[in-house]
Amino acid sequence: MNGGDPNGRLDELDAVVLGNVREMWQAIDPVPRDLLGLIDVALDLAGPGAEFLRASTRQELVAVRGGERAELITFDGATTTLMVNITANADGTVRIDGWLTPPVSRQVDLRMTTGTVSVTSDDGGRFAFDGVARGLAQLHVHVGGGVTTPSIVL
Structure with missing residues (x-):
């Protein structure tokens, strides 16, 4: 020019x-109005020494109750496997049920563009988040240096 x-x-x-x-x-x-929030979630990594899981399987399930749909995702890493079942609630939110392998009681963070929510898994590695708004999310488990999933759309 x-x-x-x-x-x-x-x-x-x-x-x-x-x-x-x-x-x-x-x-x-x-530019999407929520782009900055999406970037924050994508860049909010656990820090040095963190392990990043990869999605190894993802399948859509049809539940027996009233034709509900659910999605089952397995994330694998060198030291940890995380399986989550995402089920739609009638109010438009979702429920996330998760299992850690090896089974251990640890803090699990659900990072979203709107903020972070934390729960503690039981001794069997089971945890749940209910009433979660749909959108981009990432799970982080406080084990070792921390393990983090890639961002997923709920």
Whole structure:
């Protein structure tokens, strides 16, 4: 572009053209209003020494009660396996039931764009979050240096 500037610097015409391009993209493909929150969740990592789990299996289940749908996700890591069952509630929220292997009582954080909620698993590694709003979420277990799942959409 550079409007004929021999040194390649942008001039006023370039600024006008680029401003028009920006306005066009803002009109046809605006930045999602919750993008900053999504970025915060994605970047809110556990810190040095943390283990990051990977989703090894994901399956949709049809429950026997009234045709309810649920999703079962298994996350695997070097030291920990985390299985979660996500079930839709009638009010539009979800319930997350989880199991840790090896079974151990630990703090489990559910990180969302709206904040973090924590529970403690029982000695068998079982835990639950109920009435969770749908959206992007990440689970973090306080075991060893910590284990964290990738972000999932509830």
